Amino acid sequence: MNSNVKLINLLITVLADTQVLLLKTQNYHWNVRGINFKSLHDLFEEQYLELFTAVDEIAEIIGSLGSKTTATWKEYTQLTSLSEGDSSLKSIKMIADLAKDQQIISDNIKHCLEEAESVKDDATVDAMTARLAVHRKNHWMLTSLIEDS
Numbered sequence: 001m002n003s004n005v006k007l008i009n010l011l012i013t014v015l016a017d018t019q020v021l022l023l024k025t026q027n028y029h030w031n032v033r034g035i036n037f038k039s040l041h042d043l044f045e046e047q048y049l050e051l052f053t054a055v056d057e058i059a060e061i062i063g064s065l066g067s068k069t070t071a072t073w074k075e076y077t078q079l080t081s082l083s084e085g086d087s088s089l090k091s092i093k094m095i096a097d098l099a100k101d102q103q104i105i106s107d108n109i110k111h112c113l114e115e116a117e118s119v120k121d122d123a124t125v126d127a128m129t130a131r132l133a134v135h136r137k138n139h140w141m142l143t144s145l146i147e148d149s
């Protein structure tokens with residue numbers, strides 16, 4: 001029995017969240033419409049490209065801890081707390097939706113980080129700390145677009 005089961009399960013949830021957020025961000029990159037199309041299309045691209053790299057890093061942490069890595073949409077949709085994207089949304093709702101997800105994923109990463117700290121897995125602590133910084137920045141970028149000044 002792997003002693004890191006709890007940590008692995010939390011990482012698997014973070015992987016599922018990251019995969020779903022990647023697809024949703026890509027969905028909005030493709031389907032956003034309106035006067036701000038170009039800037040939103042570009043911002044969403046920047047974010048989904050980073051998420052694409054992150055997915056591989058998270059999956060390989062799970063593998064290095066001795067577990068198989070989940071890799072089906074069936075598993076991801078069961079594990080994630082994020083909703084699927086809705087390409088019919090107005091651009092401002094897409095931004096709000098992504099901002100909400102950046103917050104949810106940050107909360108799930110924090111749980112994972114706390115568990116990594118408690119089992120003294122410094123490599124996972126570092127990786128999750130880095131993920132947290134990215135999601136905090138993404139959240140700021142998105143909310144700044146829709147907040148009143």
Ligand SMILES: [Fe+2]
Nearest residue numbers: 029030041045
């Ligand atoms: Fe593209």
